[in-house]
Amino acid sequence: MVSHFSQYISILTDASVRILATGDSLFCQGDAAQYIYVVEKGKVRMLRYTIEGHQVNLHTAVAGESFAEAALFADHYHCNAIADTESRILCYSKKEILAMLRSNPERGEEFMALLAQQIRTLRTHLELRTIRSAFERVLQYFLLLSDLGNNDIIIDSSWKSVAHELGLAHETFYRTLAKLEKQGFIERKEKTIKVIKLTL
Amino acid sequence: MVSHFSQYISILTDASVRILATGDSLFCQGDAAQYIYVVEKGKVRMLRYTIEGHQVNLHTAVAGESFAEAALFADHYHCNAIADTESRILCYSKKEILAMLRSNPERGEEFMALLAQQIRTLRTHLELRTIRSAFERVLQYFLLLSDLGNNDIIIDSSWKSVAHELGLAHETFYRTLAKLEKQGFIERKEKTIKVIKLTL
DNA sequence: CGAGTCGTTGAACGGAATCAATCGTCGTGG
DNA sequence: CCACGACGATTGATTCCGTTCAACGACTCG
Numbered sequence: 001m002v003s004h005f006s007q008y009i010s011i012l013t014d015a016s017v018r019i020l021a022t023g024d025s026l027f028c029q030g031d032a033a034q035y036i037y038v039v040e041k042g043k044v045r046m047l048r049y050t051i052e053g054h055q056v057n058l059h060t061a062v063a064g065e066s067f068a069e070a071a072l073f074a075d076h077y078h079c080n081a082i083a084d085t086e087s088r089i090l091c092y093s094k095k096e097i098l099a100m101l102r103s104n105p106e107r108g109e110e111f112m113a114l115l116a117q118q119i120r121t122l123r124t125h126l127e128l129r130t131i132r133s134a135f136e137r138v139l140q141y142f143l144l145l146s147d148l149g150n151n152d153i154i155i156d157s158s159w160k161s162v163a164h165e166l167g168l169a170h171e172t173f174y175r176t177l178a179k180l181e182k183q184g185f186i187e188r189k190e191k192t193i194k195v196i197k198l199t200l
Numbered sequence: 201m202v203s204h205f206s207q208y209i210s211i212l213t214d215a216s217v218r219i220l221a222t223g224d225s226l227f228c229q230g231d232a233a234q235y236i237y238v239v240e241k242g243k244v245r246m247l248r249y250t251i252e253g254h255q256v257n258l259h260t261a262v263a264g265e266s267f268a269e270a271a272l273f274a275d276h277y278h279c280n281a282i283a284d285t286e287s288r289i290l291c292y293s294k295k296e297i298l299a300m301l302r303s304n305p306e307r308g309e310e311f312m313a314l315l316a317q318q319i320r321t322l323r324t325h326l327e328l329r330t331i332r333s334a335f336e337r338v339l340q341y342f343l344l345l346s347d348l349g350n351n352d353i354i355i356d357s358s359w360k361s362v363a364h365e366l367g368l369a370h371e372t373f374y375r376t377l378a379k380l381e382k383q384g385f386i387e388r389k390e391k392t393i394k395v396i397k398l399t400l
Numbered sequence: 401c402g403a404g405t406c407g408t409t410g411a412a413c414g415g416a417a418t419c420a421a422t423c424g425t426c427g428t429g430g
Numbered sequence: 431c432c433a434c435g436a437c438g439a440t441t442g443a444t445t446c447c448g449t450t451c452a453a454c455g456a457c458t459c460g
Contacts, residue, residue: 033300047316048327050340072322078320085434102309105302110310112275112301115315120270122322127248127256128368129329132449134416140250155325167330169417176441332417334448360406369449374408 011161015090020044020083028080033071035091039063042087046079057164071117072097113171129167134176139185141166153194215290219298220244228280233271239263242287242332246279257364260284269315278331329367334376339385341366345397353394 015038020026026037026044037044039061046058046067055095058079061067071077072094101108131137141162145153155162163173180186186196216240220226226237226244237244239261246258246267253306261267271277272294302306312358324344331337345353355362380386386396 050331050336051343052336054331056330056335058323070316070323074318074320079323098309101312102305105305105308107314108305108308109302110296112312112315114274115319116270116310119315119318119322120206120274122319122326123258123270125328126322126326127258129326130256130324131250131254132415134256136250143251158438170438171418171440172416175416178440332447358406370406371408371450372448375448379410 002035014096015092018089019093020089022085024083026081026083027068027077029077031077033068033074033077034094036066036068036072036094036097037081038090038194040088040090042089043084044081044087044089045084050081060161066114069111069118083129116134125165130144134168134172135179137166137168138173138176139180142186142194142196149155151196153196155194169189214296215292218289219294220287221287222283222285224283226281226283227268227277227279228291230305231277233268233277234294234298235296236266236268236272236291237261237281237292238292240264240288240290242280242288242289243284244289245284246281248279260361266314269311269318325365332367335379337366337368338376339380340375342386342394342396351396353396355394 017040017176018026020042027033029048041063042066043060043062045060048056048058050056054161068077068081101111128137128141128144142153159173159177160170163170166173168176177186177188181188186194188194215241218226220242227233229248243260244264244267245260248256248258250256251388268277268281271379291344302312327339328337328344344352359373359377360370361368366371366373370377377388381388384392388394
């Protein structure tokens with residue numbers, strides 16, 4: 001989720017800059033993978049399309065995050081990236097990055113750690129998706145967030161996007177929130193702060 | 201999915217061996233992460249538990265695969281690993297692996313590629329889970345498999361485990377298979393070979 | 401030859417998606 | 431400044447479809 005890679009990547013290599021308007025495409029599935037990216041400002045959403053044309057969101061990278069790192073070791077991108085809002089994107093050449101990682105073992109290790117972190121995050125998401133019940137799913141989501149920085153959870157994104165992240169219709173998510181609160185599992189102060197009450 | 205890491209890891213570092221009976225635990229969530237592993241024989245399933253005590257499978261590593269690589273960069277394991285069958289496991293010390301990766305940039309790069317591959321696999325799984333309709337989900341699954349080695353797909357695992365991988369009840373999966381065949385999207389020769397007919 | 405499991409199909413249930421409507425807020429432009 | 435549109439948050443009613451329970455044949459394994 002959080003990427004610290006962007007913080008040192010910029011020191012070592014030159015980046016070109018791309019400005020994207022809302023809805024602009026950065027790359028498409030199948031394009032030759034030449035760059036990896038850091039969001040300086042804005043939001044970039046990665047998605048694929050099903051046969052019926054439905055969109056499937058893979059990830060949304062926000063300011064400060066790098067993305068498409070996995071493309072370092074692939075010939076082409078395996079998804080599409082479009083700007084969700086007006087965005088400023090730093091583009092780092094794969095070749096330069098690879099050269100840097102090769103010549104600089106400590107940075108290489110940091111990069112591995114970044115990849116490992118992403119794997120953990122993805123596994124966690126996958127774990128959530130295997131929970132069928134919306135109630136259990138949302139509860140587990142909060143529990144996972146809570147044991148990182150106990151008790152109080154602050155959600156900075158909109159409920160709607162959280163619902164989407166959890167793979168639930170937003171209506172279902174709202175209802176589930178209300179149910180969790182009614183049954184005393186959570187408490188909601190204002191719209192952004194959360195407290196977990198029970199872990200049973 | 202497929203890990204080639206195991207093939208060269210054994211050349212460079214010594215591994216201790218653990219023999220597990222069916223149901224034996226290799227490590228538990230929260231244990232200090234000291235080793236990463238390769239399945240020499242058998243199957244090891246990684247899982248977590250929800251609050252209600254339900255099991256959530258994260259991954260099943262089979263013979264030849266490495267697993268828990270992400271733990272290289274974590275203090276403790278974030279899931280449980282238990283043997284699904286009698287298994288023989290090679291255990292590699294984190295410290296030694298890290299030292300090897302540090303001193304040997306090419307191997308480090310291979311390892312990064314392995315992690316990147318896992319990220320791609322996980323993303324694909326996540327993508328599939330966001331498709332609500334069982335019909336589309338299964339179809340998309342076959343399409344993803346087919347554009348790796350076009351047309352014919354050979355499934356080596358049981359339908360049941362595929363169903364589980366897709367997050368579907370096996371009954372639903374069987375029905376969906378039949379429906380896909382009836383509508384001409386796929387063809388089934390015997391139980392293991394598949395042919396995709398339409399991509400519309 | 402049972403015991404166990406996979407593959408398969410039928411019937412019924414439940415719960416999440418979907419459609420729909422309301423309210424509040426925020427930003428935008430006339 | 432206010433009207434307007436856009437969107438998030440919320441709740442109600444209905445539909446749909448995947449799960450679950452159940453039963454059966456085929457096959458393997460001990």
